[in-house]
Amino acid sequence: MPNSNSIIAENVVKHFGDIKALDGVSIAAETGKVLGLLGPNGAGKTTLVRILTTLLKPDSGVVSVGGLDVLRQKQRVREIIGLAGQYAAVDEILTGRENLVMVGRLYHMSRRAAKQRAAELLAQFALTEAADRSVKTYSGGMRRRLDLAASMVARPNILFLDEPTTGLDARARIAMWDTIRELVSDGTTLLLTTQYLEEADELADQIVVIDHGRVIAEGTADQLKANMAADFIDITVSNPQQTAQASQLLQPLSDESPHTDEQRGHVSIAVESGAQSIAEVVRLLDAQSVSIAELNLRRPSLNDVFLSITGHEIVEEESKPKRRGFGRRRSA
Amino acid sequence: MTLNTASVAAGPGANEISIFQRFLWNFTDTFVVMRRNLYAYQRQPELLVFATIQPVIFLLLFTYVFGGAISFSTGGDYINFLLPGIIIQTILFASANTTVGLSVDLSKGIIDRFRSLPMSRAAVLAGRTSADTLRGLFTVLIMIAAGYIIGFRFENWGAGLLGLALAVAFGYAVTWISATIGLFVKDPEAAQVAGFIWLFPLTFASSIFVPTRTMTAEWLRTFAENQPVSVVANTVRDLMTGTVNPDEIVISLLWIAGIVAVFLPMAVWRYARVSSR
Numbered sequence: 001m002p003n004s005n006s007i008i009a010e011n012v013v014k015h016f017g018d019i020k021a022l023d024g025v026s027i028a029a030e031t032g033k034v035l036g037l038l039g040p041n042g043a044g045k046t047t048l049v050r051i052l053t054t055l056l057k058p059d060s061g062v063v064s065v066g067g068l069d070v071l072r073q074k075q076r077v078r079e080i081i082g083l084a085g086q087y088a089a090v091d092e093i094l095t096g097r098e099n100l101v102m103v104g105r106l107y108h109m110s111r112r113a114a115k116q117r118a119a120e121l122l123a124q125f126a127l128t129e130a131a132d133r134s135v136k137t138y139s140g141g142m143r144r145r146l147d148l149a150a151s152m153v154a155r156p157n158i159l160f161l162d163e164p165t166t167g168l169d170a171r172a173r174i175a176m177w178d179t180i181r182e183l184v185s186d187g188t189t190l191l192l193t194t195q196y197l198e199e200a201d202e203l204a205d206q207i208v209v210i211d212h213g214r215v216i217a218e219g220t221a222d223q224l225k226a227n228m229a230a231d232f233i234d235i236t237v238s239n240p241q242q243t244a245q246a247s248q249l250l251q252p253l254s255d256e257s258p259h260t261d262e263q264r265g266h267v268s269i270a271v272e273s274g275a276q277s278i279a280e281v282v283r284l285l286d287a288q289s290v291s292i293a294e295l296n297l298r299r300p301s302l303n304d305v306f307l308s309i310t311g312h313e314i315v316e317e318e319s320k321p322k323r324r325g326f327g328r329r330r331s332a
Numbered sequence: 333m334t335l336n337t338a339s340v341a342a343g344p345g346a347n348e349i350s351i352f353q354r355f356l357w358n359f360t361d362t363f364v365v366m367r368r369n370l371y372a373y374q375r376q377p378e379l380l381v382f383a384t385i386q387p388v389i390f391l392l393l394f395t396y397v398f399g400g401a402i403s404f405s406t407g408g409d410y411i412n413f414l415l416p417g418i419i420i421q422t423i424l425f426a427s428a429n430t431t432v433g434l435s436v437d438l439s440k441g442i443i444d445r446f447r448s449l450p451m452s453r454a455a456v457l458a459g460r461t462s463a464d465t466l467r468g469l470f471t472v473l474i475m476i477a478a479g480y481i482i483g484f485r486f487e488n489w490g491a492g493l494l495g496l497a498l499a500v501a502f503g504y505a506v507t508w509i510s511a512t513i514g515l516f517v518k519d520p521e522a523a524q525v526a527g528f529i530w531l532f533p534l535t536f537a538s539s540i541f542v543p544t545r546t547m548t549a550e551w552l553r554t555f556a557e558n559q560p561v562s563v564v565a566n567t568v569r570d571l572m573t574g575t576v577n578p579d580e581i582v583i584s585l586l587w588i589a590g591i592v593a594v595f596l597p598m599a600v601w602r603y604a605r606v607s608s609r
Binding site: 050053054055075076078079081083086089090091092093094098102103105106107108134150 | 357360361364365367368371372375376440441442444445446447448449450451455
């Protein structure tokens, strides 16, 4: 199916009791491309993935994967998809190899084919050395790789990765990005959910921003940034106590109110044209003896995009403790 | 060309698979999952050891502590009355493991992995119930060996083994009740309690430890005489002590079939809807 959409959701609604998890979400992932579903915890990303992968029934809406109706042809959908991430898991007591062989057998491969495929995947995901150890002994990154390997057993053309790097440290995250890039390089369609803007920016061809069960923006990373039609000027004042003053002085330069971090003395303003405004910034602050420690002109990041659409930062959303440690909350 | 046969086999062309093949997959998938569950027992032998020691301790305690008092009402050697009963008790309690095992799987998300695979819908449950039944059988064999050491004897080996088979079949049926409970409870710690709690009245208000005619309250006696645990325990006891009563065997088999007929579909229905969150 060239030039078509491998994953389609139209107007999907799902309630959990009184809570509206999905409020009429529509997305389409082009065949062979990576669609990034970006949003904070509780936005409805996982619910949508669960619906698309046959694990959950929507209240209403149309969902199709690989041209199959997900609600009517569940078993056939399961034959062509792979799922990994937060909720799809591996068995802790089995070894890595046993896990993969088991999954292969459950795809109804012969014993030999399942063993051979397991060996290939273990090598591909750099798990050969740990292959015959119980998964209990694996690190977080190794578990994620095994989980990803398990989703690749039947060489699916359509892959769902639900927050594949949540909970991983920076090094493991970047290694995971490389792995994912390699996986999709052969034309696999990927739906990737993430709460990391950087991750969507790095991996996704198209991004759908979702918050409170609704799609609030979509496009390529560049389009989302371009829609803001603005540059950002980041200023750090030498004396953090002057942050508020600086913010007030710079207000006239921007349509939006500047974002500030009083502890660090950061002020960030969105301007029509960075090059023209930068001299103005220096003049305004200098006139009132607010001394500048650092001044940067930059294009908007996805974080700015999210902030301007939703009014809140993506990482500050309330989180479920189960999914995220306390460490990140403190740093947020 | 990197397109390979595996992706074609797993692709949309796979809808040509016959109904017969899909039917067979129920069994092969069950076998794969059962092996996965048995690995868990094999790799955590302490689980198996304690699961075996506990009923043996029960057997010794009941025989030597209560045996003297109870043998007045059982007539003859209490061990011959007790062992068949305690085999049923052991098998019932082993089924609580099905509740706990399923709830643990649910809480860890491996059930989502299984549910996203094109495998038989009953296999995850049947793989669990059959593994737990095998574990129950293992424990029972050790108990029979322990019983032999302290004086238990099969009157007739053929009938005795038939009794054993009936006990295991009953245990298998009960694991489907436990599976259903596990899928409703979901939380592993709650499952620890929920898996056992309903077994106590069924075990003690039965003919497992004492003859039901010694129970003084009439309502209790009526319940105890007619509930499936007593029916099966009496049949197993008769078989193990050499009495073959075909009527009894048929009623026991009907109970077993009835339990499976109700709880297997209920568990499978629940499994298709359960969410691990």
